[in-house]
Amino acid sequence: xxxxxxxxxxxxxxxxxxxxxxxxxxxxxxxxxxxxxxxxxxxxxxxxxxxxxxxxxxxxxxxxxxxxxxxxxxxxxxxxxxxxxxxxxxxxxxxxxxxxxxxxxxxxxxxxxxxxxxxxxxxxxxxxxxxxxxxxxxxxxxxxxxxxxxxxxxxxxxxxxxxxxxxxxxxxxxxxxxxxxxxxxxxxxxxxxxxxxxxxxxxxxxxxxxxxxxxxxxxxxxxxxxxxxxxxxxxxxxxxxxxxxxxxxxxxxxxxxxxxxxxxxxxxxxxxxxxxxxxxxxxxxxx
Amino acid sequence: xxxxxxxxxxxxxxxxxxxxxxxxxxxxxxxxxxxxxxxxxxxxxxxxxxxxxxxxxxxxxxxxxxxxxxxxxxxxxxxxxxxxxxxxxxxxxxxxxxxxxxxxxxxxxxxxxxxxxxxxxxxxxxxxxxxxxxxxxxxxxxxxxxxxxxxxxxxxxxxxxxxxxxxxxxxxxxxxxxxxxxxxxxxxxxxxxxxxxxxxxxxxxxxxxxxxxxxxxxxxxxxxxxxxxxxxxxxxxxxxxxxxxxxxxxx
Amino acid sequence: xxxxxxxxxxxxxxxxxxxxxxxxxxxxxxxxxxxxxxxxxxxxxxxxxxxxxxxxxxxxxxxxxxxxxxxxxxxxxxxxxxxxxxxxxxxxxxxxxxxxxxxxxxxxxxxxxxxxxxxxxxxxxxxxxxxxxxxxxxxxxxxxxxxxxxxxxxxxxxxxxxxxxxxxxxxxxxxxxxxxxxxxxxxxxxxxxxxxxxxxxxxxxxxxxxxxxxxxxxxxxxxxxxxxxxxxxxxxxxxxxxxxxxxxxxxxxxxxxxxxxxxxxxxxxxxxxx
Numbered sequence: 001x002x003x004x005x006x007x008x009x010x011x012x013x014x015x016x017x018x019x020x021x022x023x024x025x026x027x028x029x030x031x032x033x034x035x036x037x038x039x040x041x042x043x044x045x046x047x048x049x050x051x052x053x054x055x056x057x058x059x060x061x062x063x064x065x066x067x068x069x070x071x072x073x074x075x076x077x078x079x080x081x082x083x084x085x086x087x088x089x090x091x092x093x094x095x096x097x098x099x100x101x102x103x104x105x106x107x108x109x110x111x112x113x114x115x116x117x118x119x120x121x122x123x124x125x126x127x128x129x130x131x132x133x134x135x136x137x138x139x140x141x142x143x144x145x146x147x148x149x150x151x152x153x154x155x156x157x158x159x160x161x162x163x164x165x166x167x168x169x170x171x172x173x174x175x176x177x178x179x180x181x182x183x184x185x186x187x188x189x190x191x192x193x194x195x196x197x198x199x200x201x202x203x204x205x206x207x208x209x210x211x212x213x214x215x216x217x218x219x220x221x222x223x224x225x226x227x228x229x230x231x232x233x234x235x236x237x238x239x240x241x242x243x244x245x246x247x248x249x250x251x252x253x254x255x256x257x258x259x260x261x262x263x264x265x266x267x268x269x270x271x272x273x274x275x276x277x278x279x280x281x282x283x284x285x286x287x
Numbered sequence: 288x289x290x291x292x293x294x295x296x297x298x299x300x301x302x303x304x305x306x307x308x309x310x311x312x313x314x315x316x317x318x319x320x321x322x323x324x325x326x327x328x329x330x331x332x333x334x335x336x337x338x339x340x341x342x343x344x345x346x347x348x349x350x351x352x353x354x355x356x357x358x359x360x361x362x363x364x365x366x367x368x369x370x371x372x373x374x375x376x377x378x379x380x381x382x383x384x385x386x387x388x389x390x391x392x393x394x395x396x397x398x399x400x401x402x403x404x405x406x407x408x409x410x411x412x413x414x415x416x417x418x419x420x421x422x423x424x425x426x427x428x429x430x431x432x433x434x435x436x437x438x439x440x441x442x443x444x445x446x447x448x449x450x451x452x453x454x455x456x457x458x459x460x461x462x463x464x465x466x467x468x469x470x471x472x473x474x475x476x477x478x479x480x481x482x483x484x485x486x487x488x489x490x491x492x493x494x495x496x497x498x499x500x501x502x503x504x505x506x507x508x509x510x511x512x513x514x515x516x517x518x519x520x521x522x523x524x525x526x527x528x529x530x531x532x533x534x535x536x537x538x
Numbered sequence: 539x540x541x542x543x544x545x546x547x548x549x550x551x552x553x554x555x556x557x558x559x560x561x562x563x564x565x566x567x568x569x570x571x572x573x574x575x576x577x578x579x580x581x582x583x584x585x586x587x588x589x590x591x592x593x594x595x596x597x598x599x600x601x602x603x604x605x606x607x608x609x610x611x612x613x614x615x616x617x618x619x620x621x622x623x624x625x626x627x628x629x630x631x632x633x634x635x636x637x638x639x640x641x642x643x644x645x646x647x648x649x650x651x652x653x654x655x656x657x658x659x660x661x662x663x664x665x666x667x668x669x670x671x672x673x674x675x676x677x678x679x680x681x682x683x684x685x686x687x688x689x690x691x692x693x694x695x696x697x698x699x700x701x702x703x704x705x706x707x708x709x710x711x712x713x714x715x716x717x718x719x720x721x722x723x724x725x726x727x728x729x730x731x732x733x734x735x736x737x738x739x740x741x742x743x744x745x746x747x748x749x750x751x752x753x754x755x756x757x758x759x760x761x762x763x764x765x766x767x768x769x770x771x772x773x774x775x776x777x778x779x780x781x782x783x784x785x786x787x788x789x790x791x792x793x794x795x796x797x798x799x800x801x802x803x804x805x806x807x808x809x810x811x812x
Binding site: 053054196197198200201204223224225226227229230249250253254263264266267268269270271272278279280281282 | 586587723724725727728729730731732733750751752753754756757780790791792793794795796797798799800801802803
């Protein structure tokens with residue numbers, strides 16, 4: 001089956017390119033390799049999914065791009081963001097890059113938002129820090145941003161505190177904050193996992209809308225095949241620190257090649273395929 | 288602690304026999320830490336005092352630990368009105384300054400070492416009961432307690448088998464810290480003349496005597512003071528050590 | 539025909555707060571729920587967070603006392619039961635809980651954990667209990683030698699197998715499950731769901747299975763009840779609820795679940811019928 005990456009346009013270059021990424025953690029008498037020669041690309045306007053189970057290395061790959069790995073981690077390989085080699089940047093340069101061209105949306109918005117700080121200030125903070133905008137202008141932009149992620153009454157929301165909002169609303173606030181500096185790349189680590197299905201669907205739609213309207217590229221990390229299928233154009237399947245398979249979402253679902261991918265598909269119960277013996281199907285599919 | 292246990296063998300001199308000739312001597316080869324106003328060896332007295340302090344602290348902490356755990360676990364497990372009543376009483380006790388409470392209790396019980404133990408023990412009960420209650424409530428939310436109920440375990444068995452083993456760790460850590468505090472409280476009571484009665488040595492009454500001789504014989508105050516400092520520090524460190532030992536994941 | 543295995547009749551639960559100045563009536567977590575579960579049937583209860591589904595399960599398990607209404611299990615009112623009736627309920631109805639990490643007393647070995655229900659109900663001698671524990675471990679696909687391990691030495695999937703072993707060691711008629719696979723990876727979830735199915739069939743169990751995951755509920759249930767804000771909004775045979783939902787909320791819930799096969803068609807070469 002043909003597998004065309006429609007966002008890879010001739011003449012363009014990828015927003016993010018990771019090649020030969022290796023992440024290791026020294027243990028008492030050995031080093032544990034958690035990311036093993038991973039390569040991936042994100043093209044302009046593309047939503048790229050990274051799917052895997054716990055221990056697959058998907059989150060550590062994302063944290064490598066953000067340079068947010070724990071200090072004892074050893075990192076090798078090459079990561080380029082808009083042509084700049086991230087692993088060679090100083091910590092100060094990296095701080096500038098984060099938030100400005102690169103934004104991170106974590107799984108648990110409740111814990112990522114400062115509970116003692118008003119929403120408006122948190123959303124506007126990147127503008128104050130990176131662009132040295134005055135408070136009043138930053139707050140005005142915060143209102144616009146909160147409106148763009150479909151929060152009702154953004155004028156009142158800016159004066160409220162995070163705990164006054166539900167999990168889904170908090171995740172929208174996080175997304176608004178990530179969008180403040182109009183980054184080229186959003187990295188979202190399991191952004192919908194903590195949410196109820198109805199809210200999850202809304203957040204997924206919001207991310208697609210952001211990509212469609214602003215052309216923002218998104219690296220979407222998830223363990224959930226269903227959500228990945230909903231939102232992504234191109235998918236990397238990770239297993240034990242390696243990329244098991246990559247391809248367009250259609251191809252991965254219609255014609256999975258790698259045994260692990262096939263196992264994953266067979267193991268996932270869906271509404272339209274309720275029957276069967278999942279575990280046995282999964283191990284059969286792996287052969 | 289070891290020194291306290293083996294006091295009769297370590298101490299070179301009797302702690303209470305008088306030797307008026309040797310009074311108020313400075314530290315020397317014969318009397319390592321000098322002698323006091325009636326010629327008693329300070330080193331020996333300090334070690335014997337450690338013995339009394341440890342005894343008082345041990346009994347007092349046990350009284351506090353057992354009483355507090357009992358009250359706390361019952362309050363935490365049964366909740367509702369039982370909880371409300373027990374914890375209000377504990378808060379009442381807690382609202383007195385510890386020393387004041389101990390002094391009042393001593394005044395009504397009479398001055399003796401035994402009563403000091405009981406009084407200090409009662410001072411500790413509210414603290415332990417609060418900790419036991421909070422820990423029991425945390426364990427109560429764990430699913431293995433629900434699982435135990437589902438298979439039909441009795442309340443008593445759930446408390447003994449599922450809850451107690453999982454709250455001993457914080458309680459013992461707290462006990463080590465309380466031990467240090469008990470040593471201080473006992474010294475304070477003795478300093479005020481409410482604990483060990485002369486001629487029995489206690490860091491508190493030694494300190495009190497030493498106070499009068501600060502100019503001529505500073506070691507009389509410094510030695511028991513240092514002894515207190517070292518034992519308090521020691522028990523706090525022991526508490527930290529216990530915290531590590533009791534982590535079930537270390538097994 | 540005899541009475542259904544589980545009858546929940548107009549149960550209300552409000553979490554009241556008892557304070558110094560009397561009782562404060564709390565909001566209703568369960569607001570007039572009635573359900574029945576027939577013998578040998580699995581009822582799936584699905585709902586979002588705060589719907590009251592886990593509270594309802596705890597009411598049936600006699601872990602929480604209802605404010606009003608009654609729960610009958612095998613013909614016995616769980617809150618009126620005393621003595622031998624209560625012991626019978628405790629033997630006949632078991633549970634598997636959500637969080638593998640907190641399901642076991644960390645200070646007991648797996649063997650002691652599995653033997654506890656047998657001790658409580660006075661089953662056999664020490665020797666025969668130990669033999670039965672080994673047998674149960676093997677039945678759930680674990681080596682009998684695992685009895686000497688501590689819970690933290692096991693993986694999440696192994697812990698849920700042990701939880702299933704604990705639930706069936708008394709040979710109960712009813713096993714209730716509260717999100718038993720929510721904390722697991724999909725490949726492990728698939729194995730645990732298979733095991734649960736196999737054991738249900740083997741012991742002809744009656745079951746209530748609570749989950750937020752509609753696909754899992756669809757997979758395990760004969761009947762499905764949809765909960766929202768403490769009420770049942772719709773209940774019926776699983777196939778009917780998913781194919782032809784009557785309630786608006788049920789419809790919205792089902793529409794929100796991503797279904798890749800509806801979007802992309804079936805995978806061609808998995809080599810297994812899905």
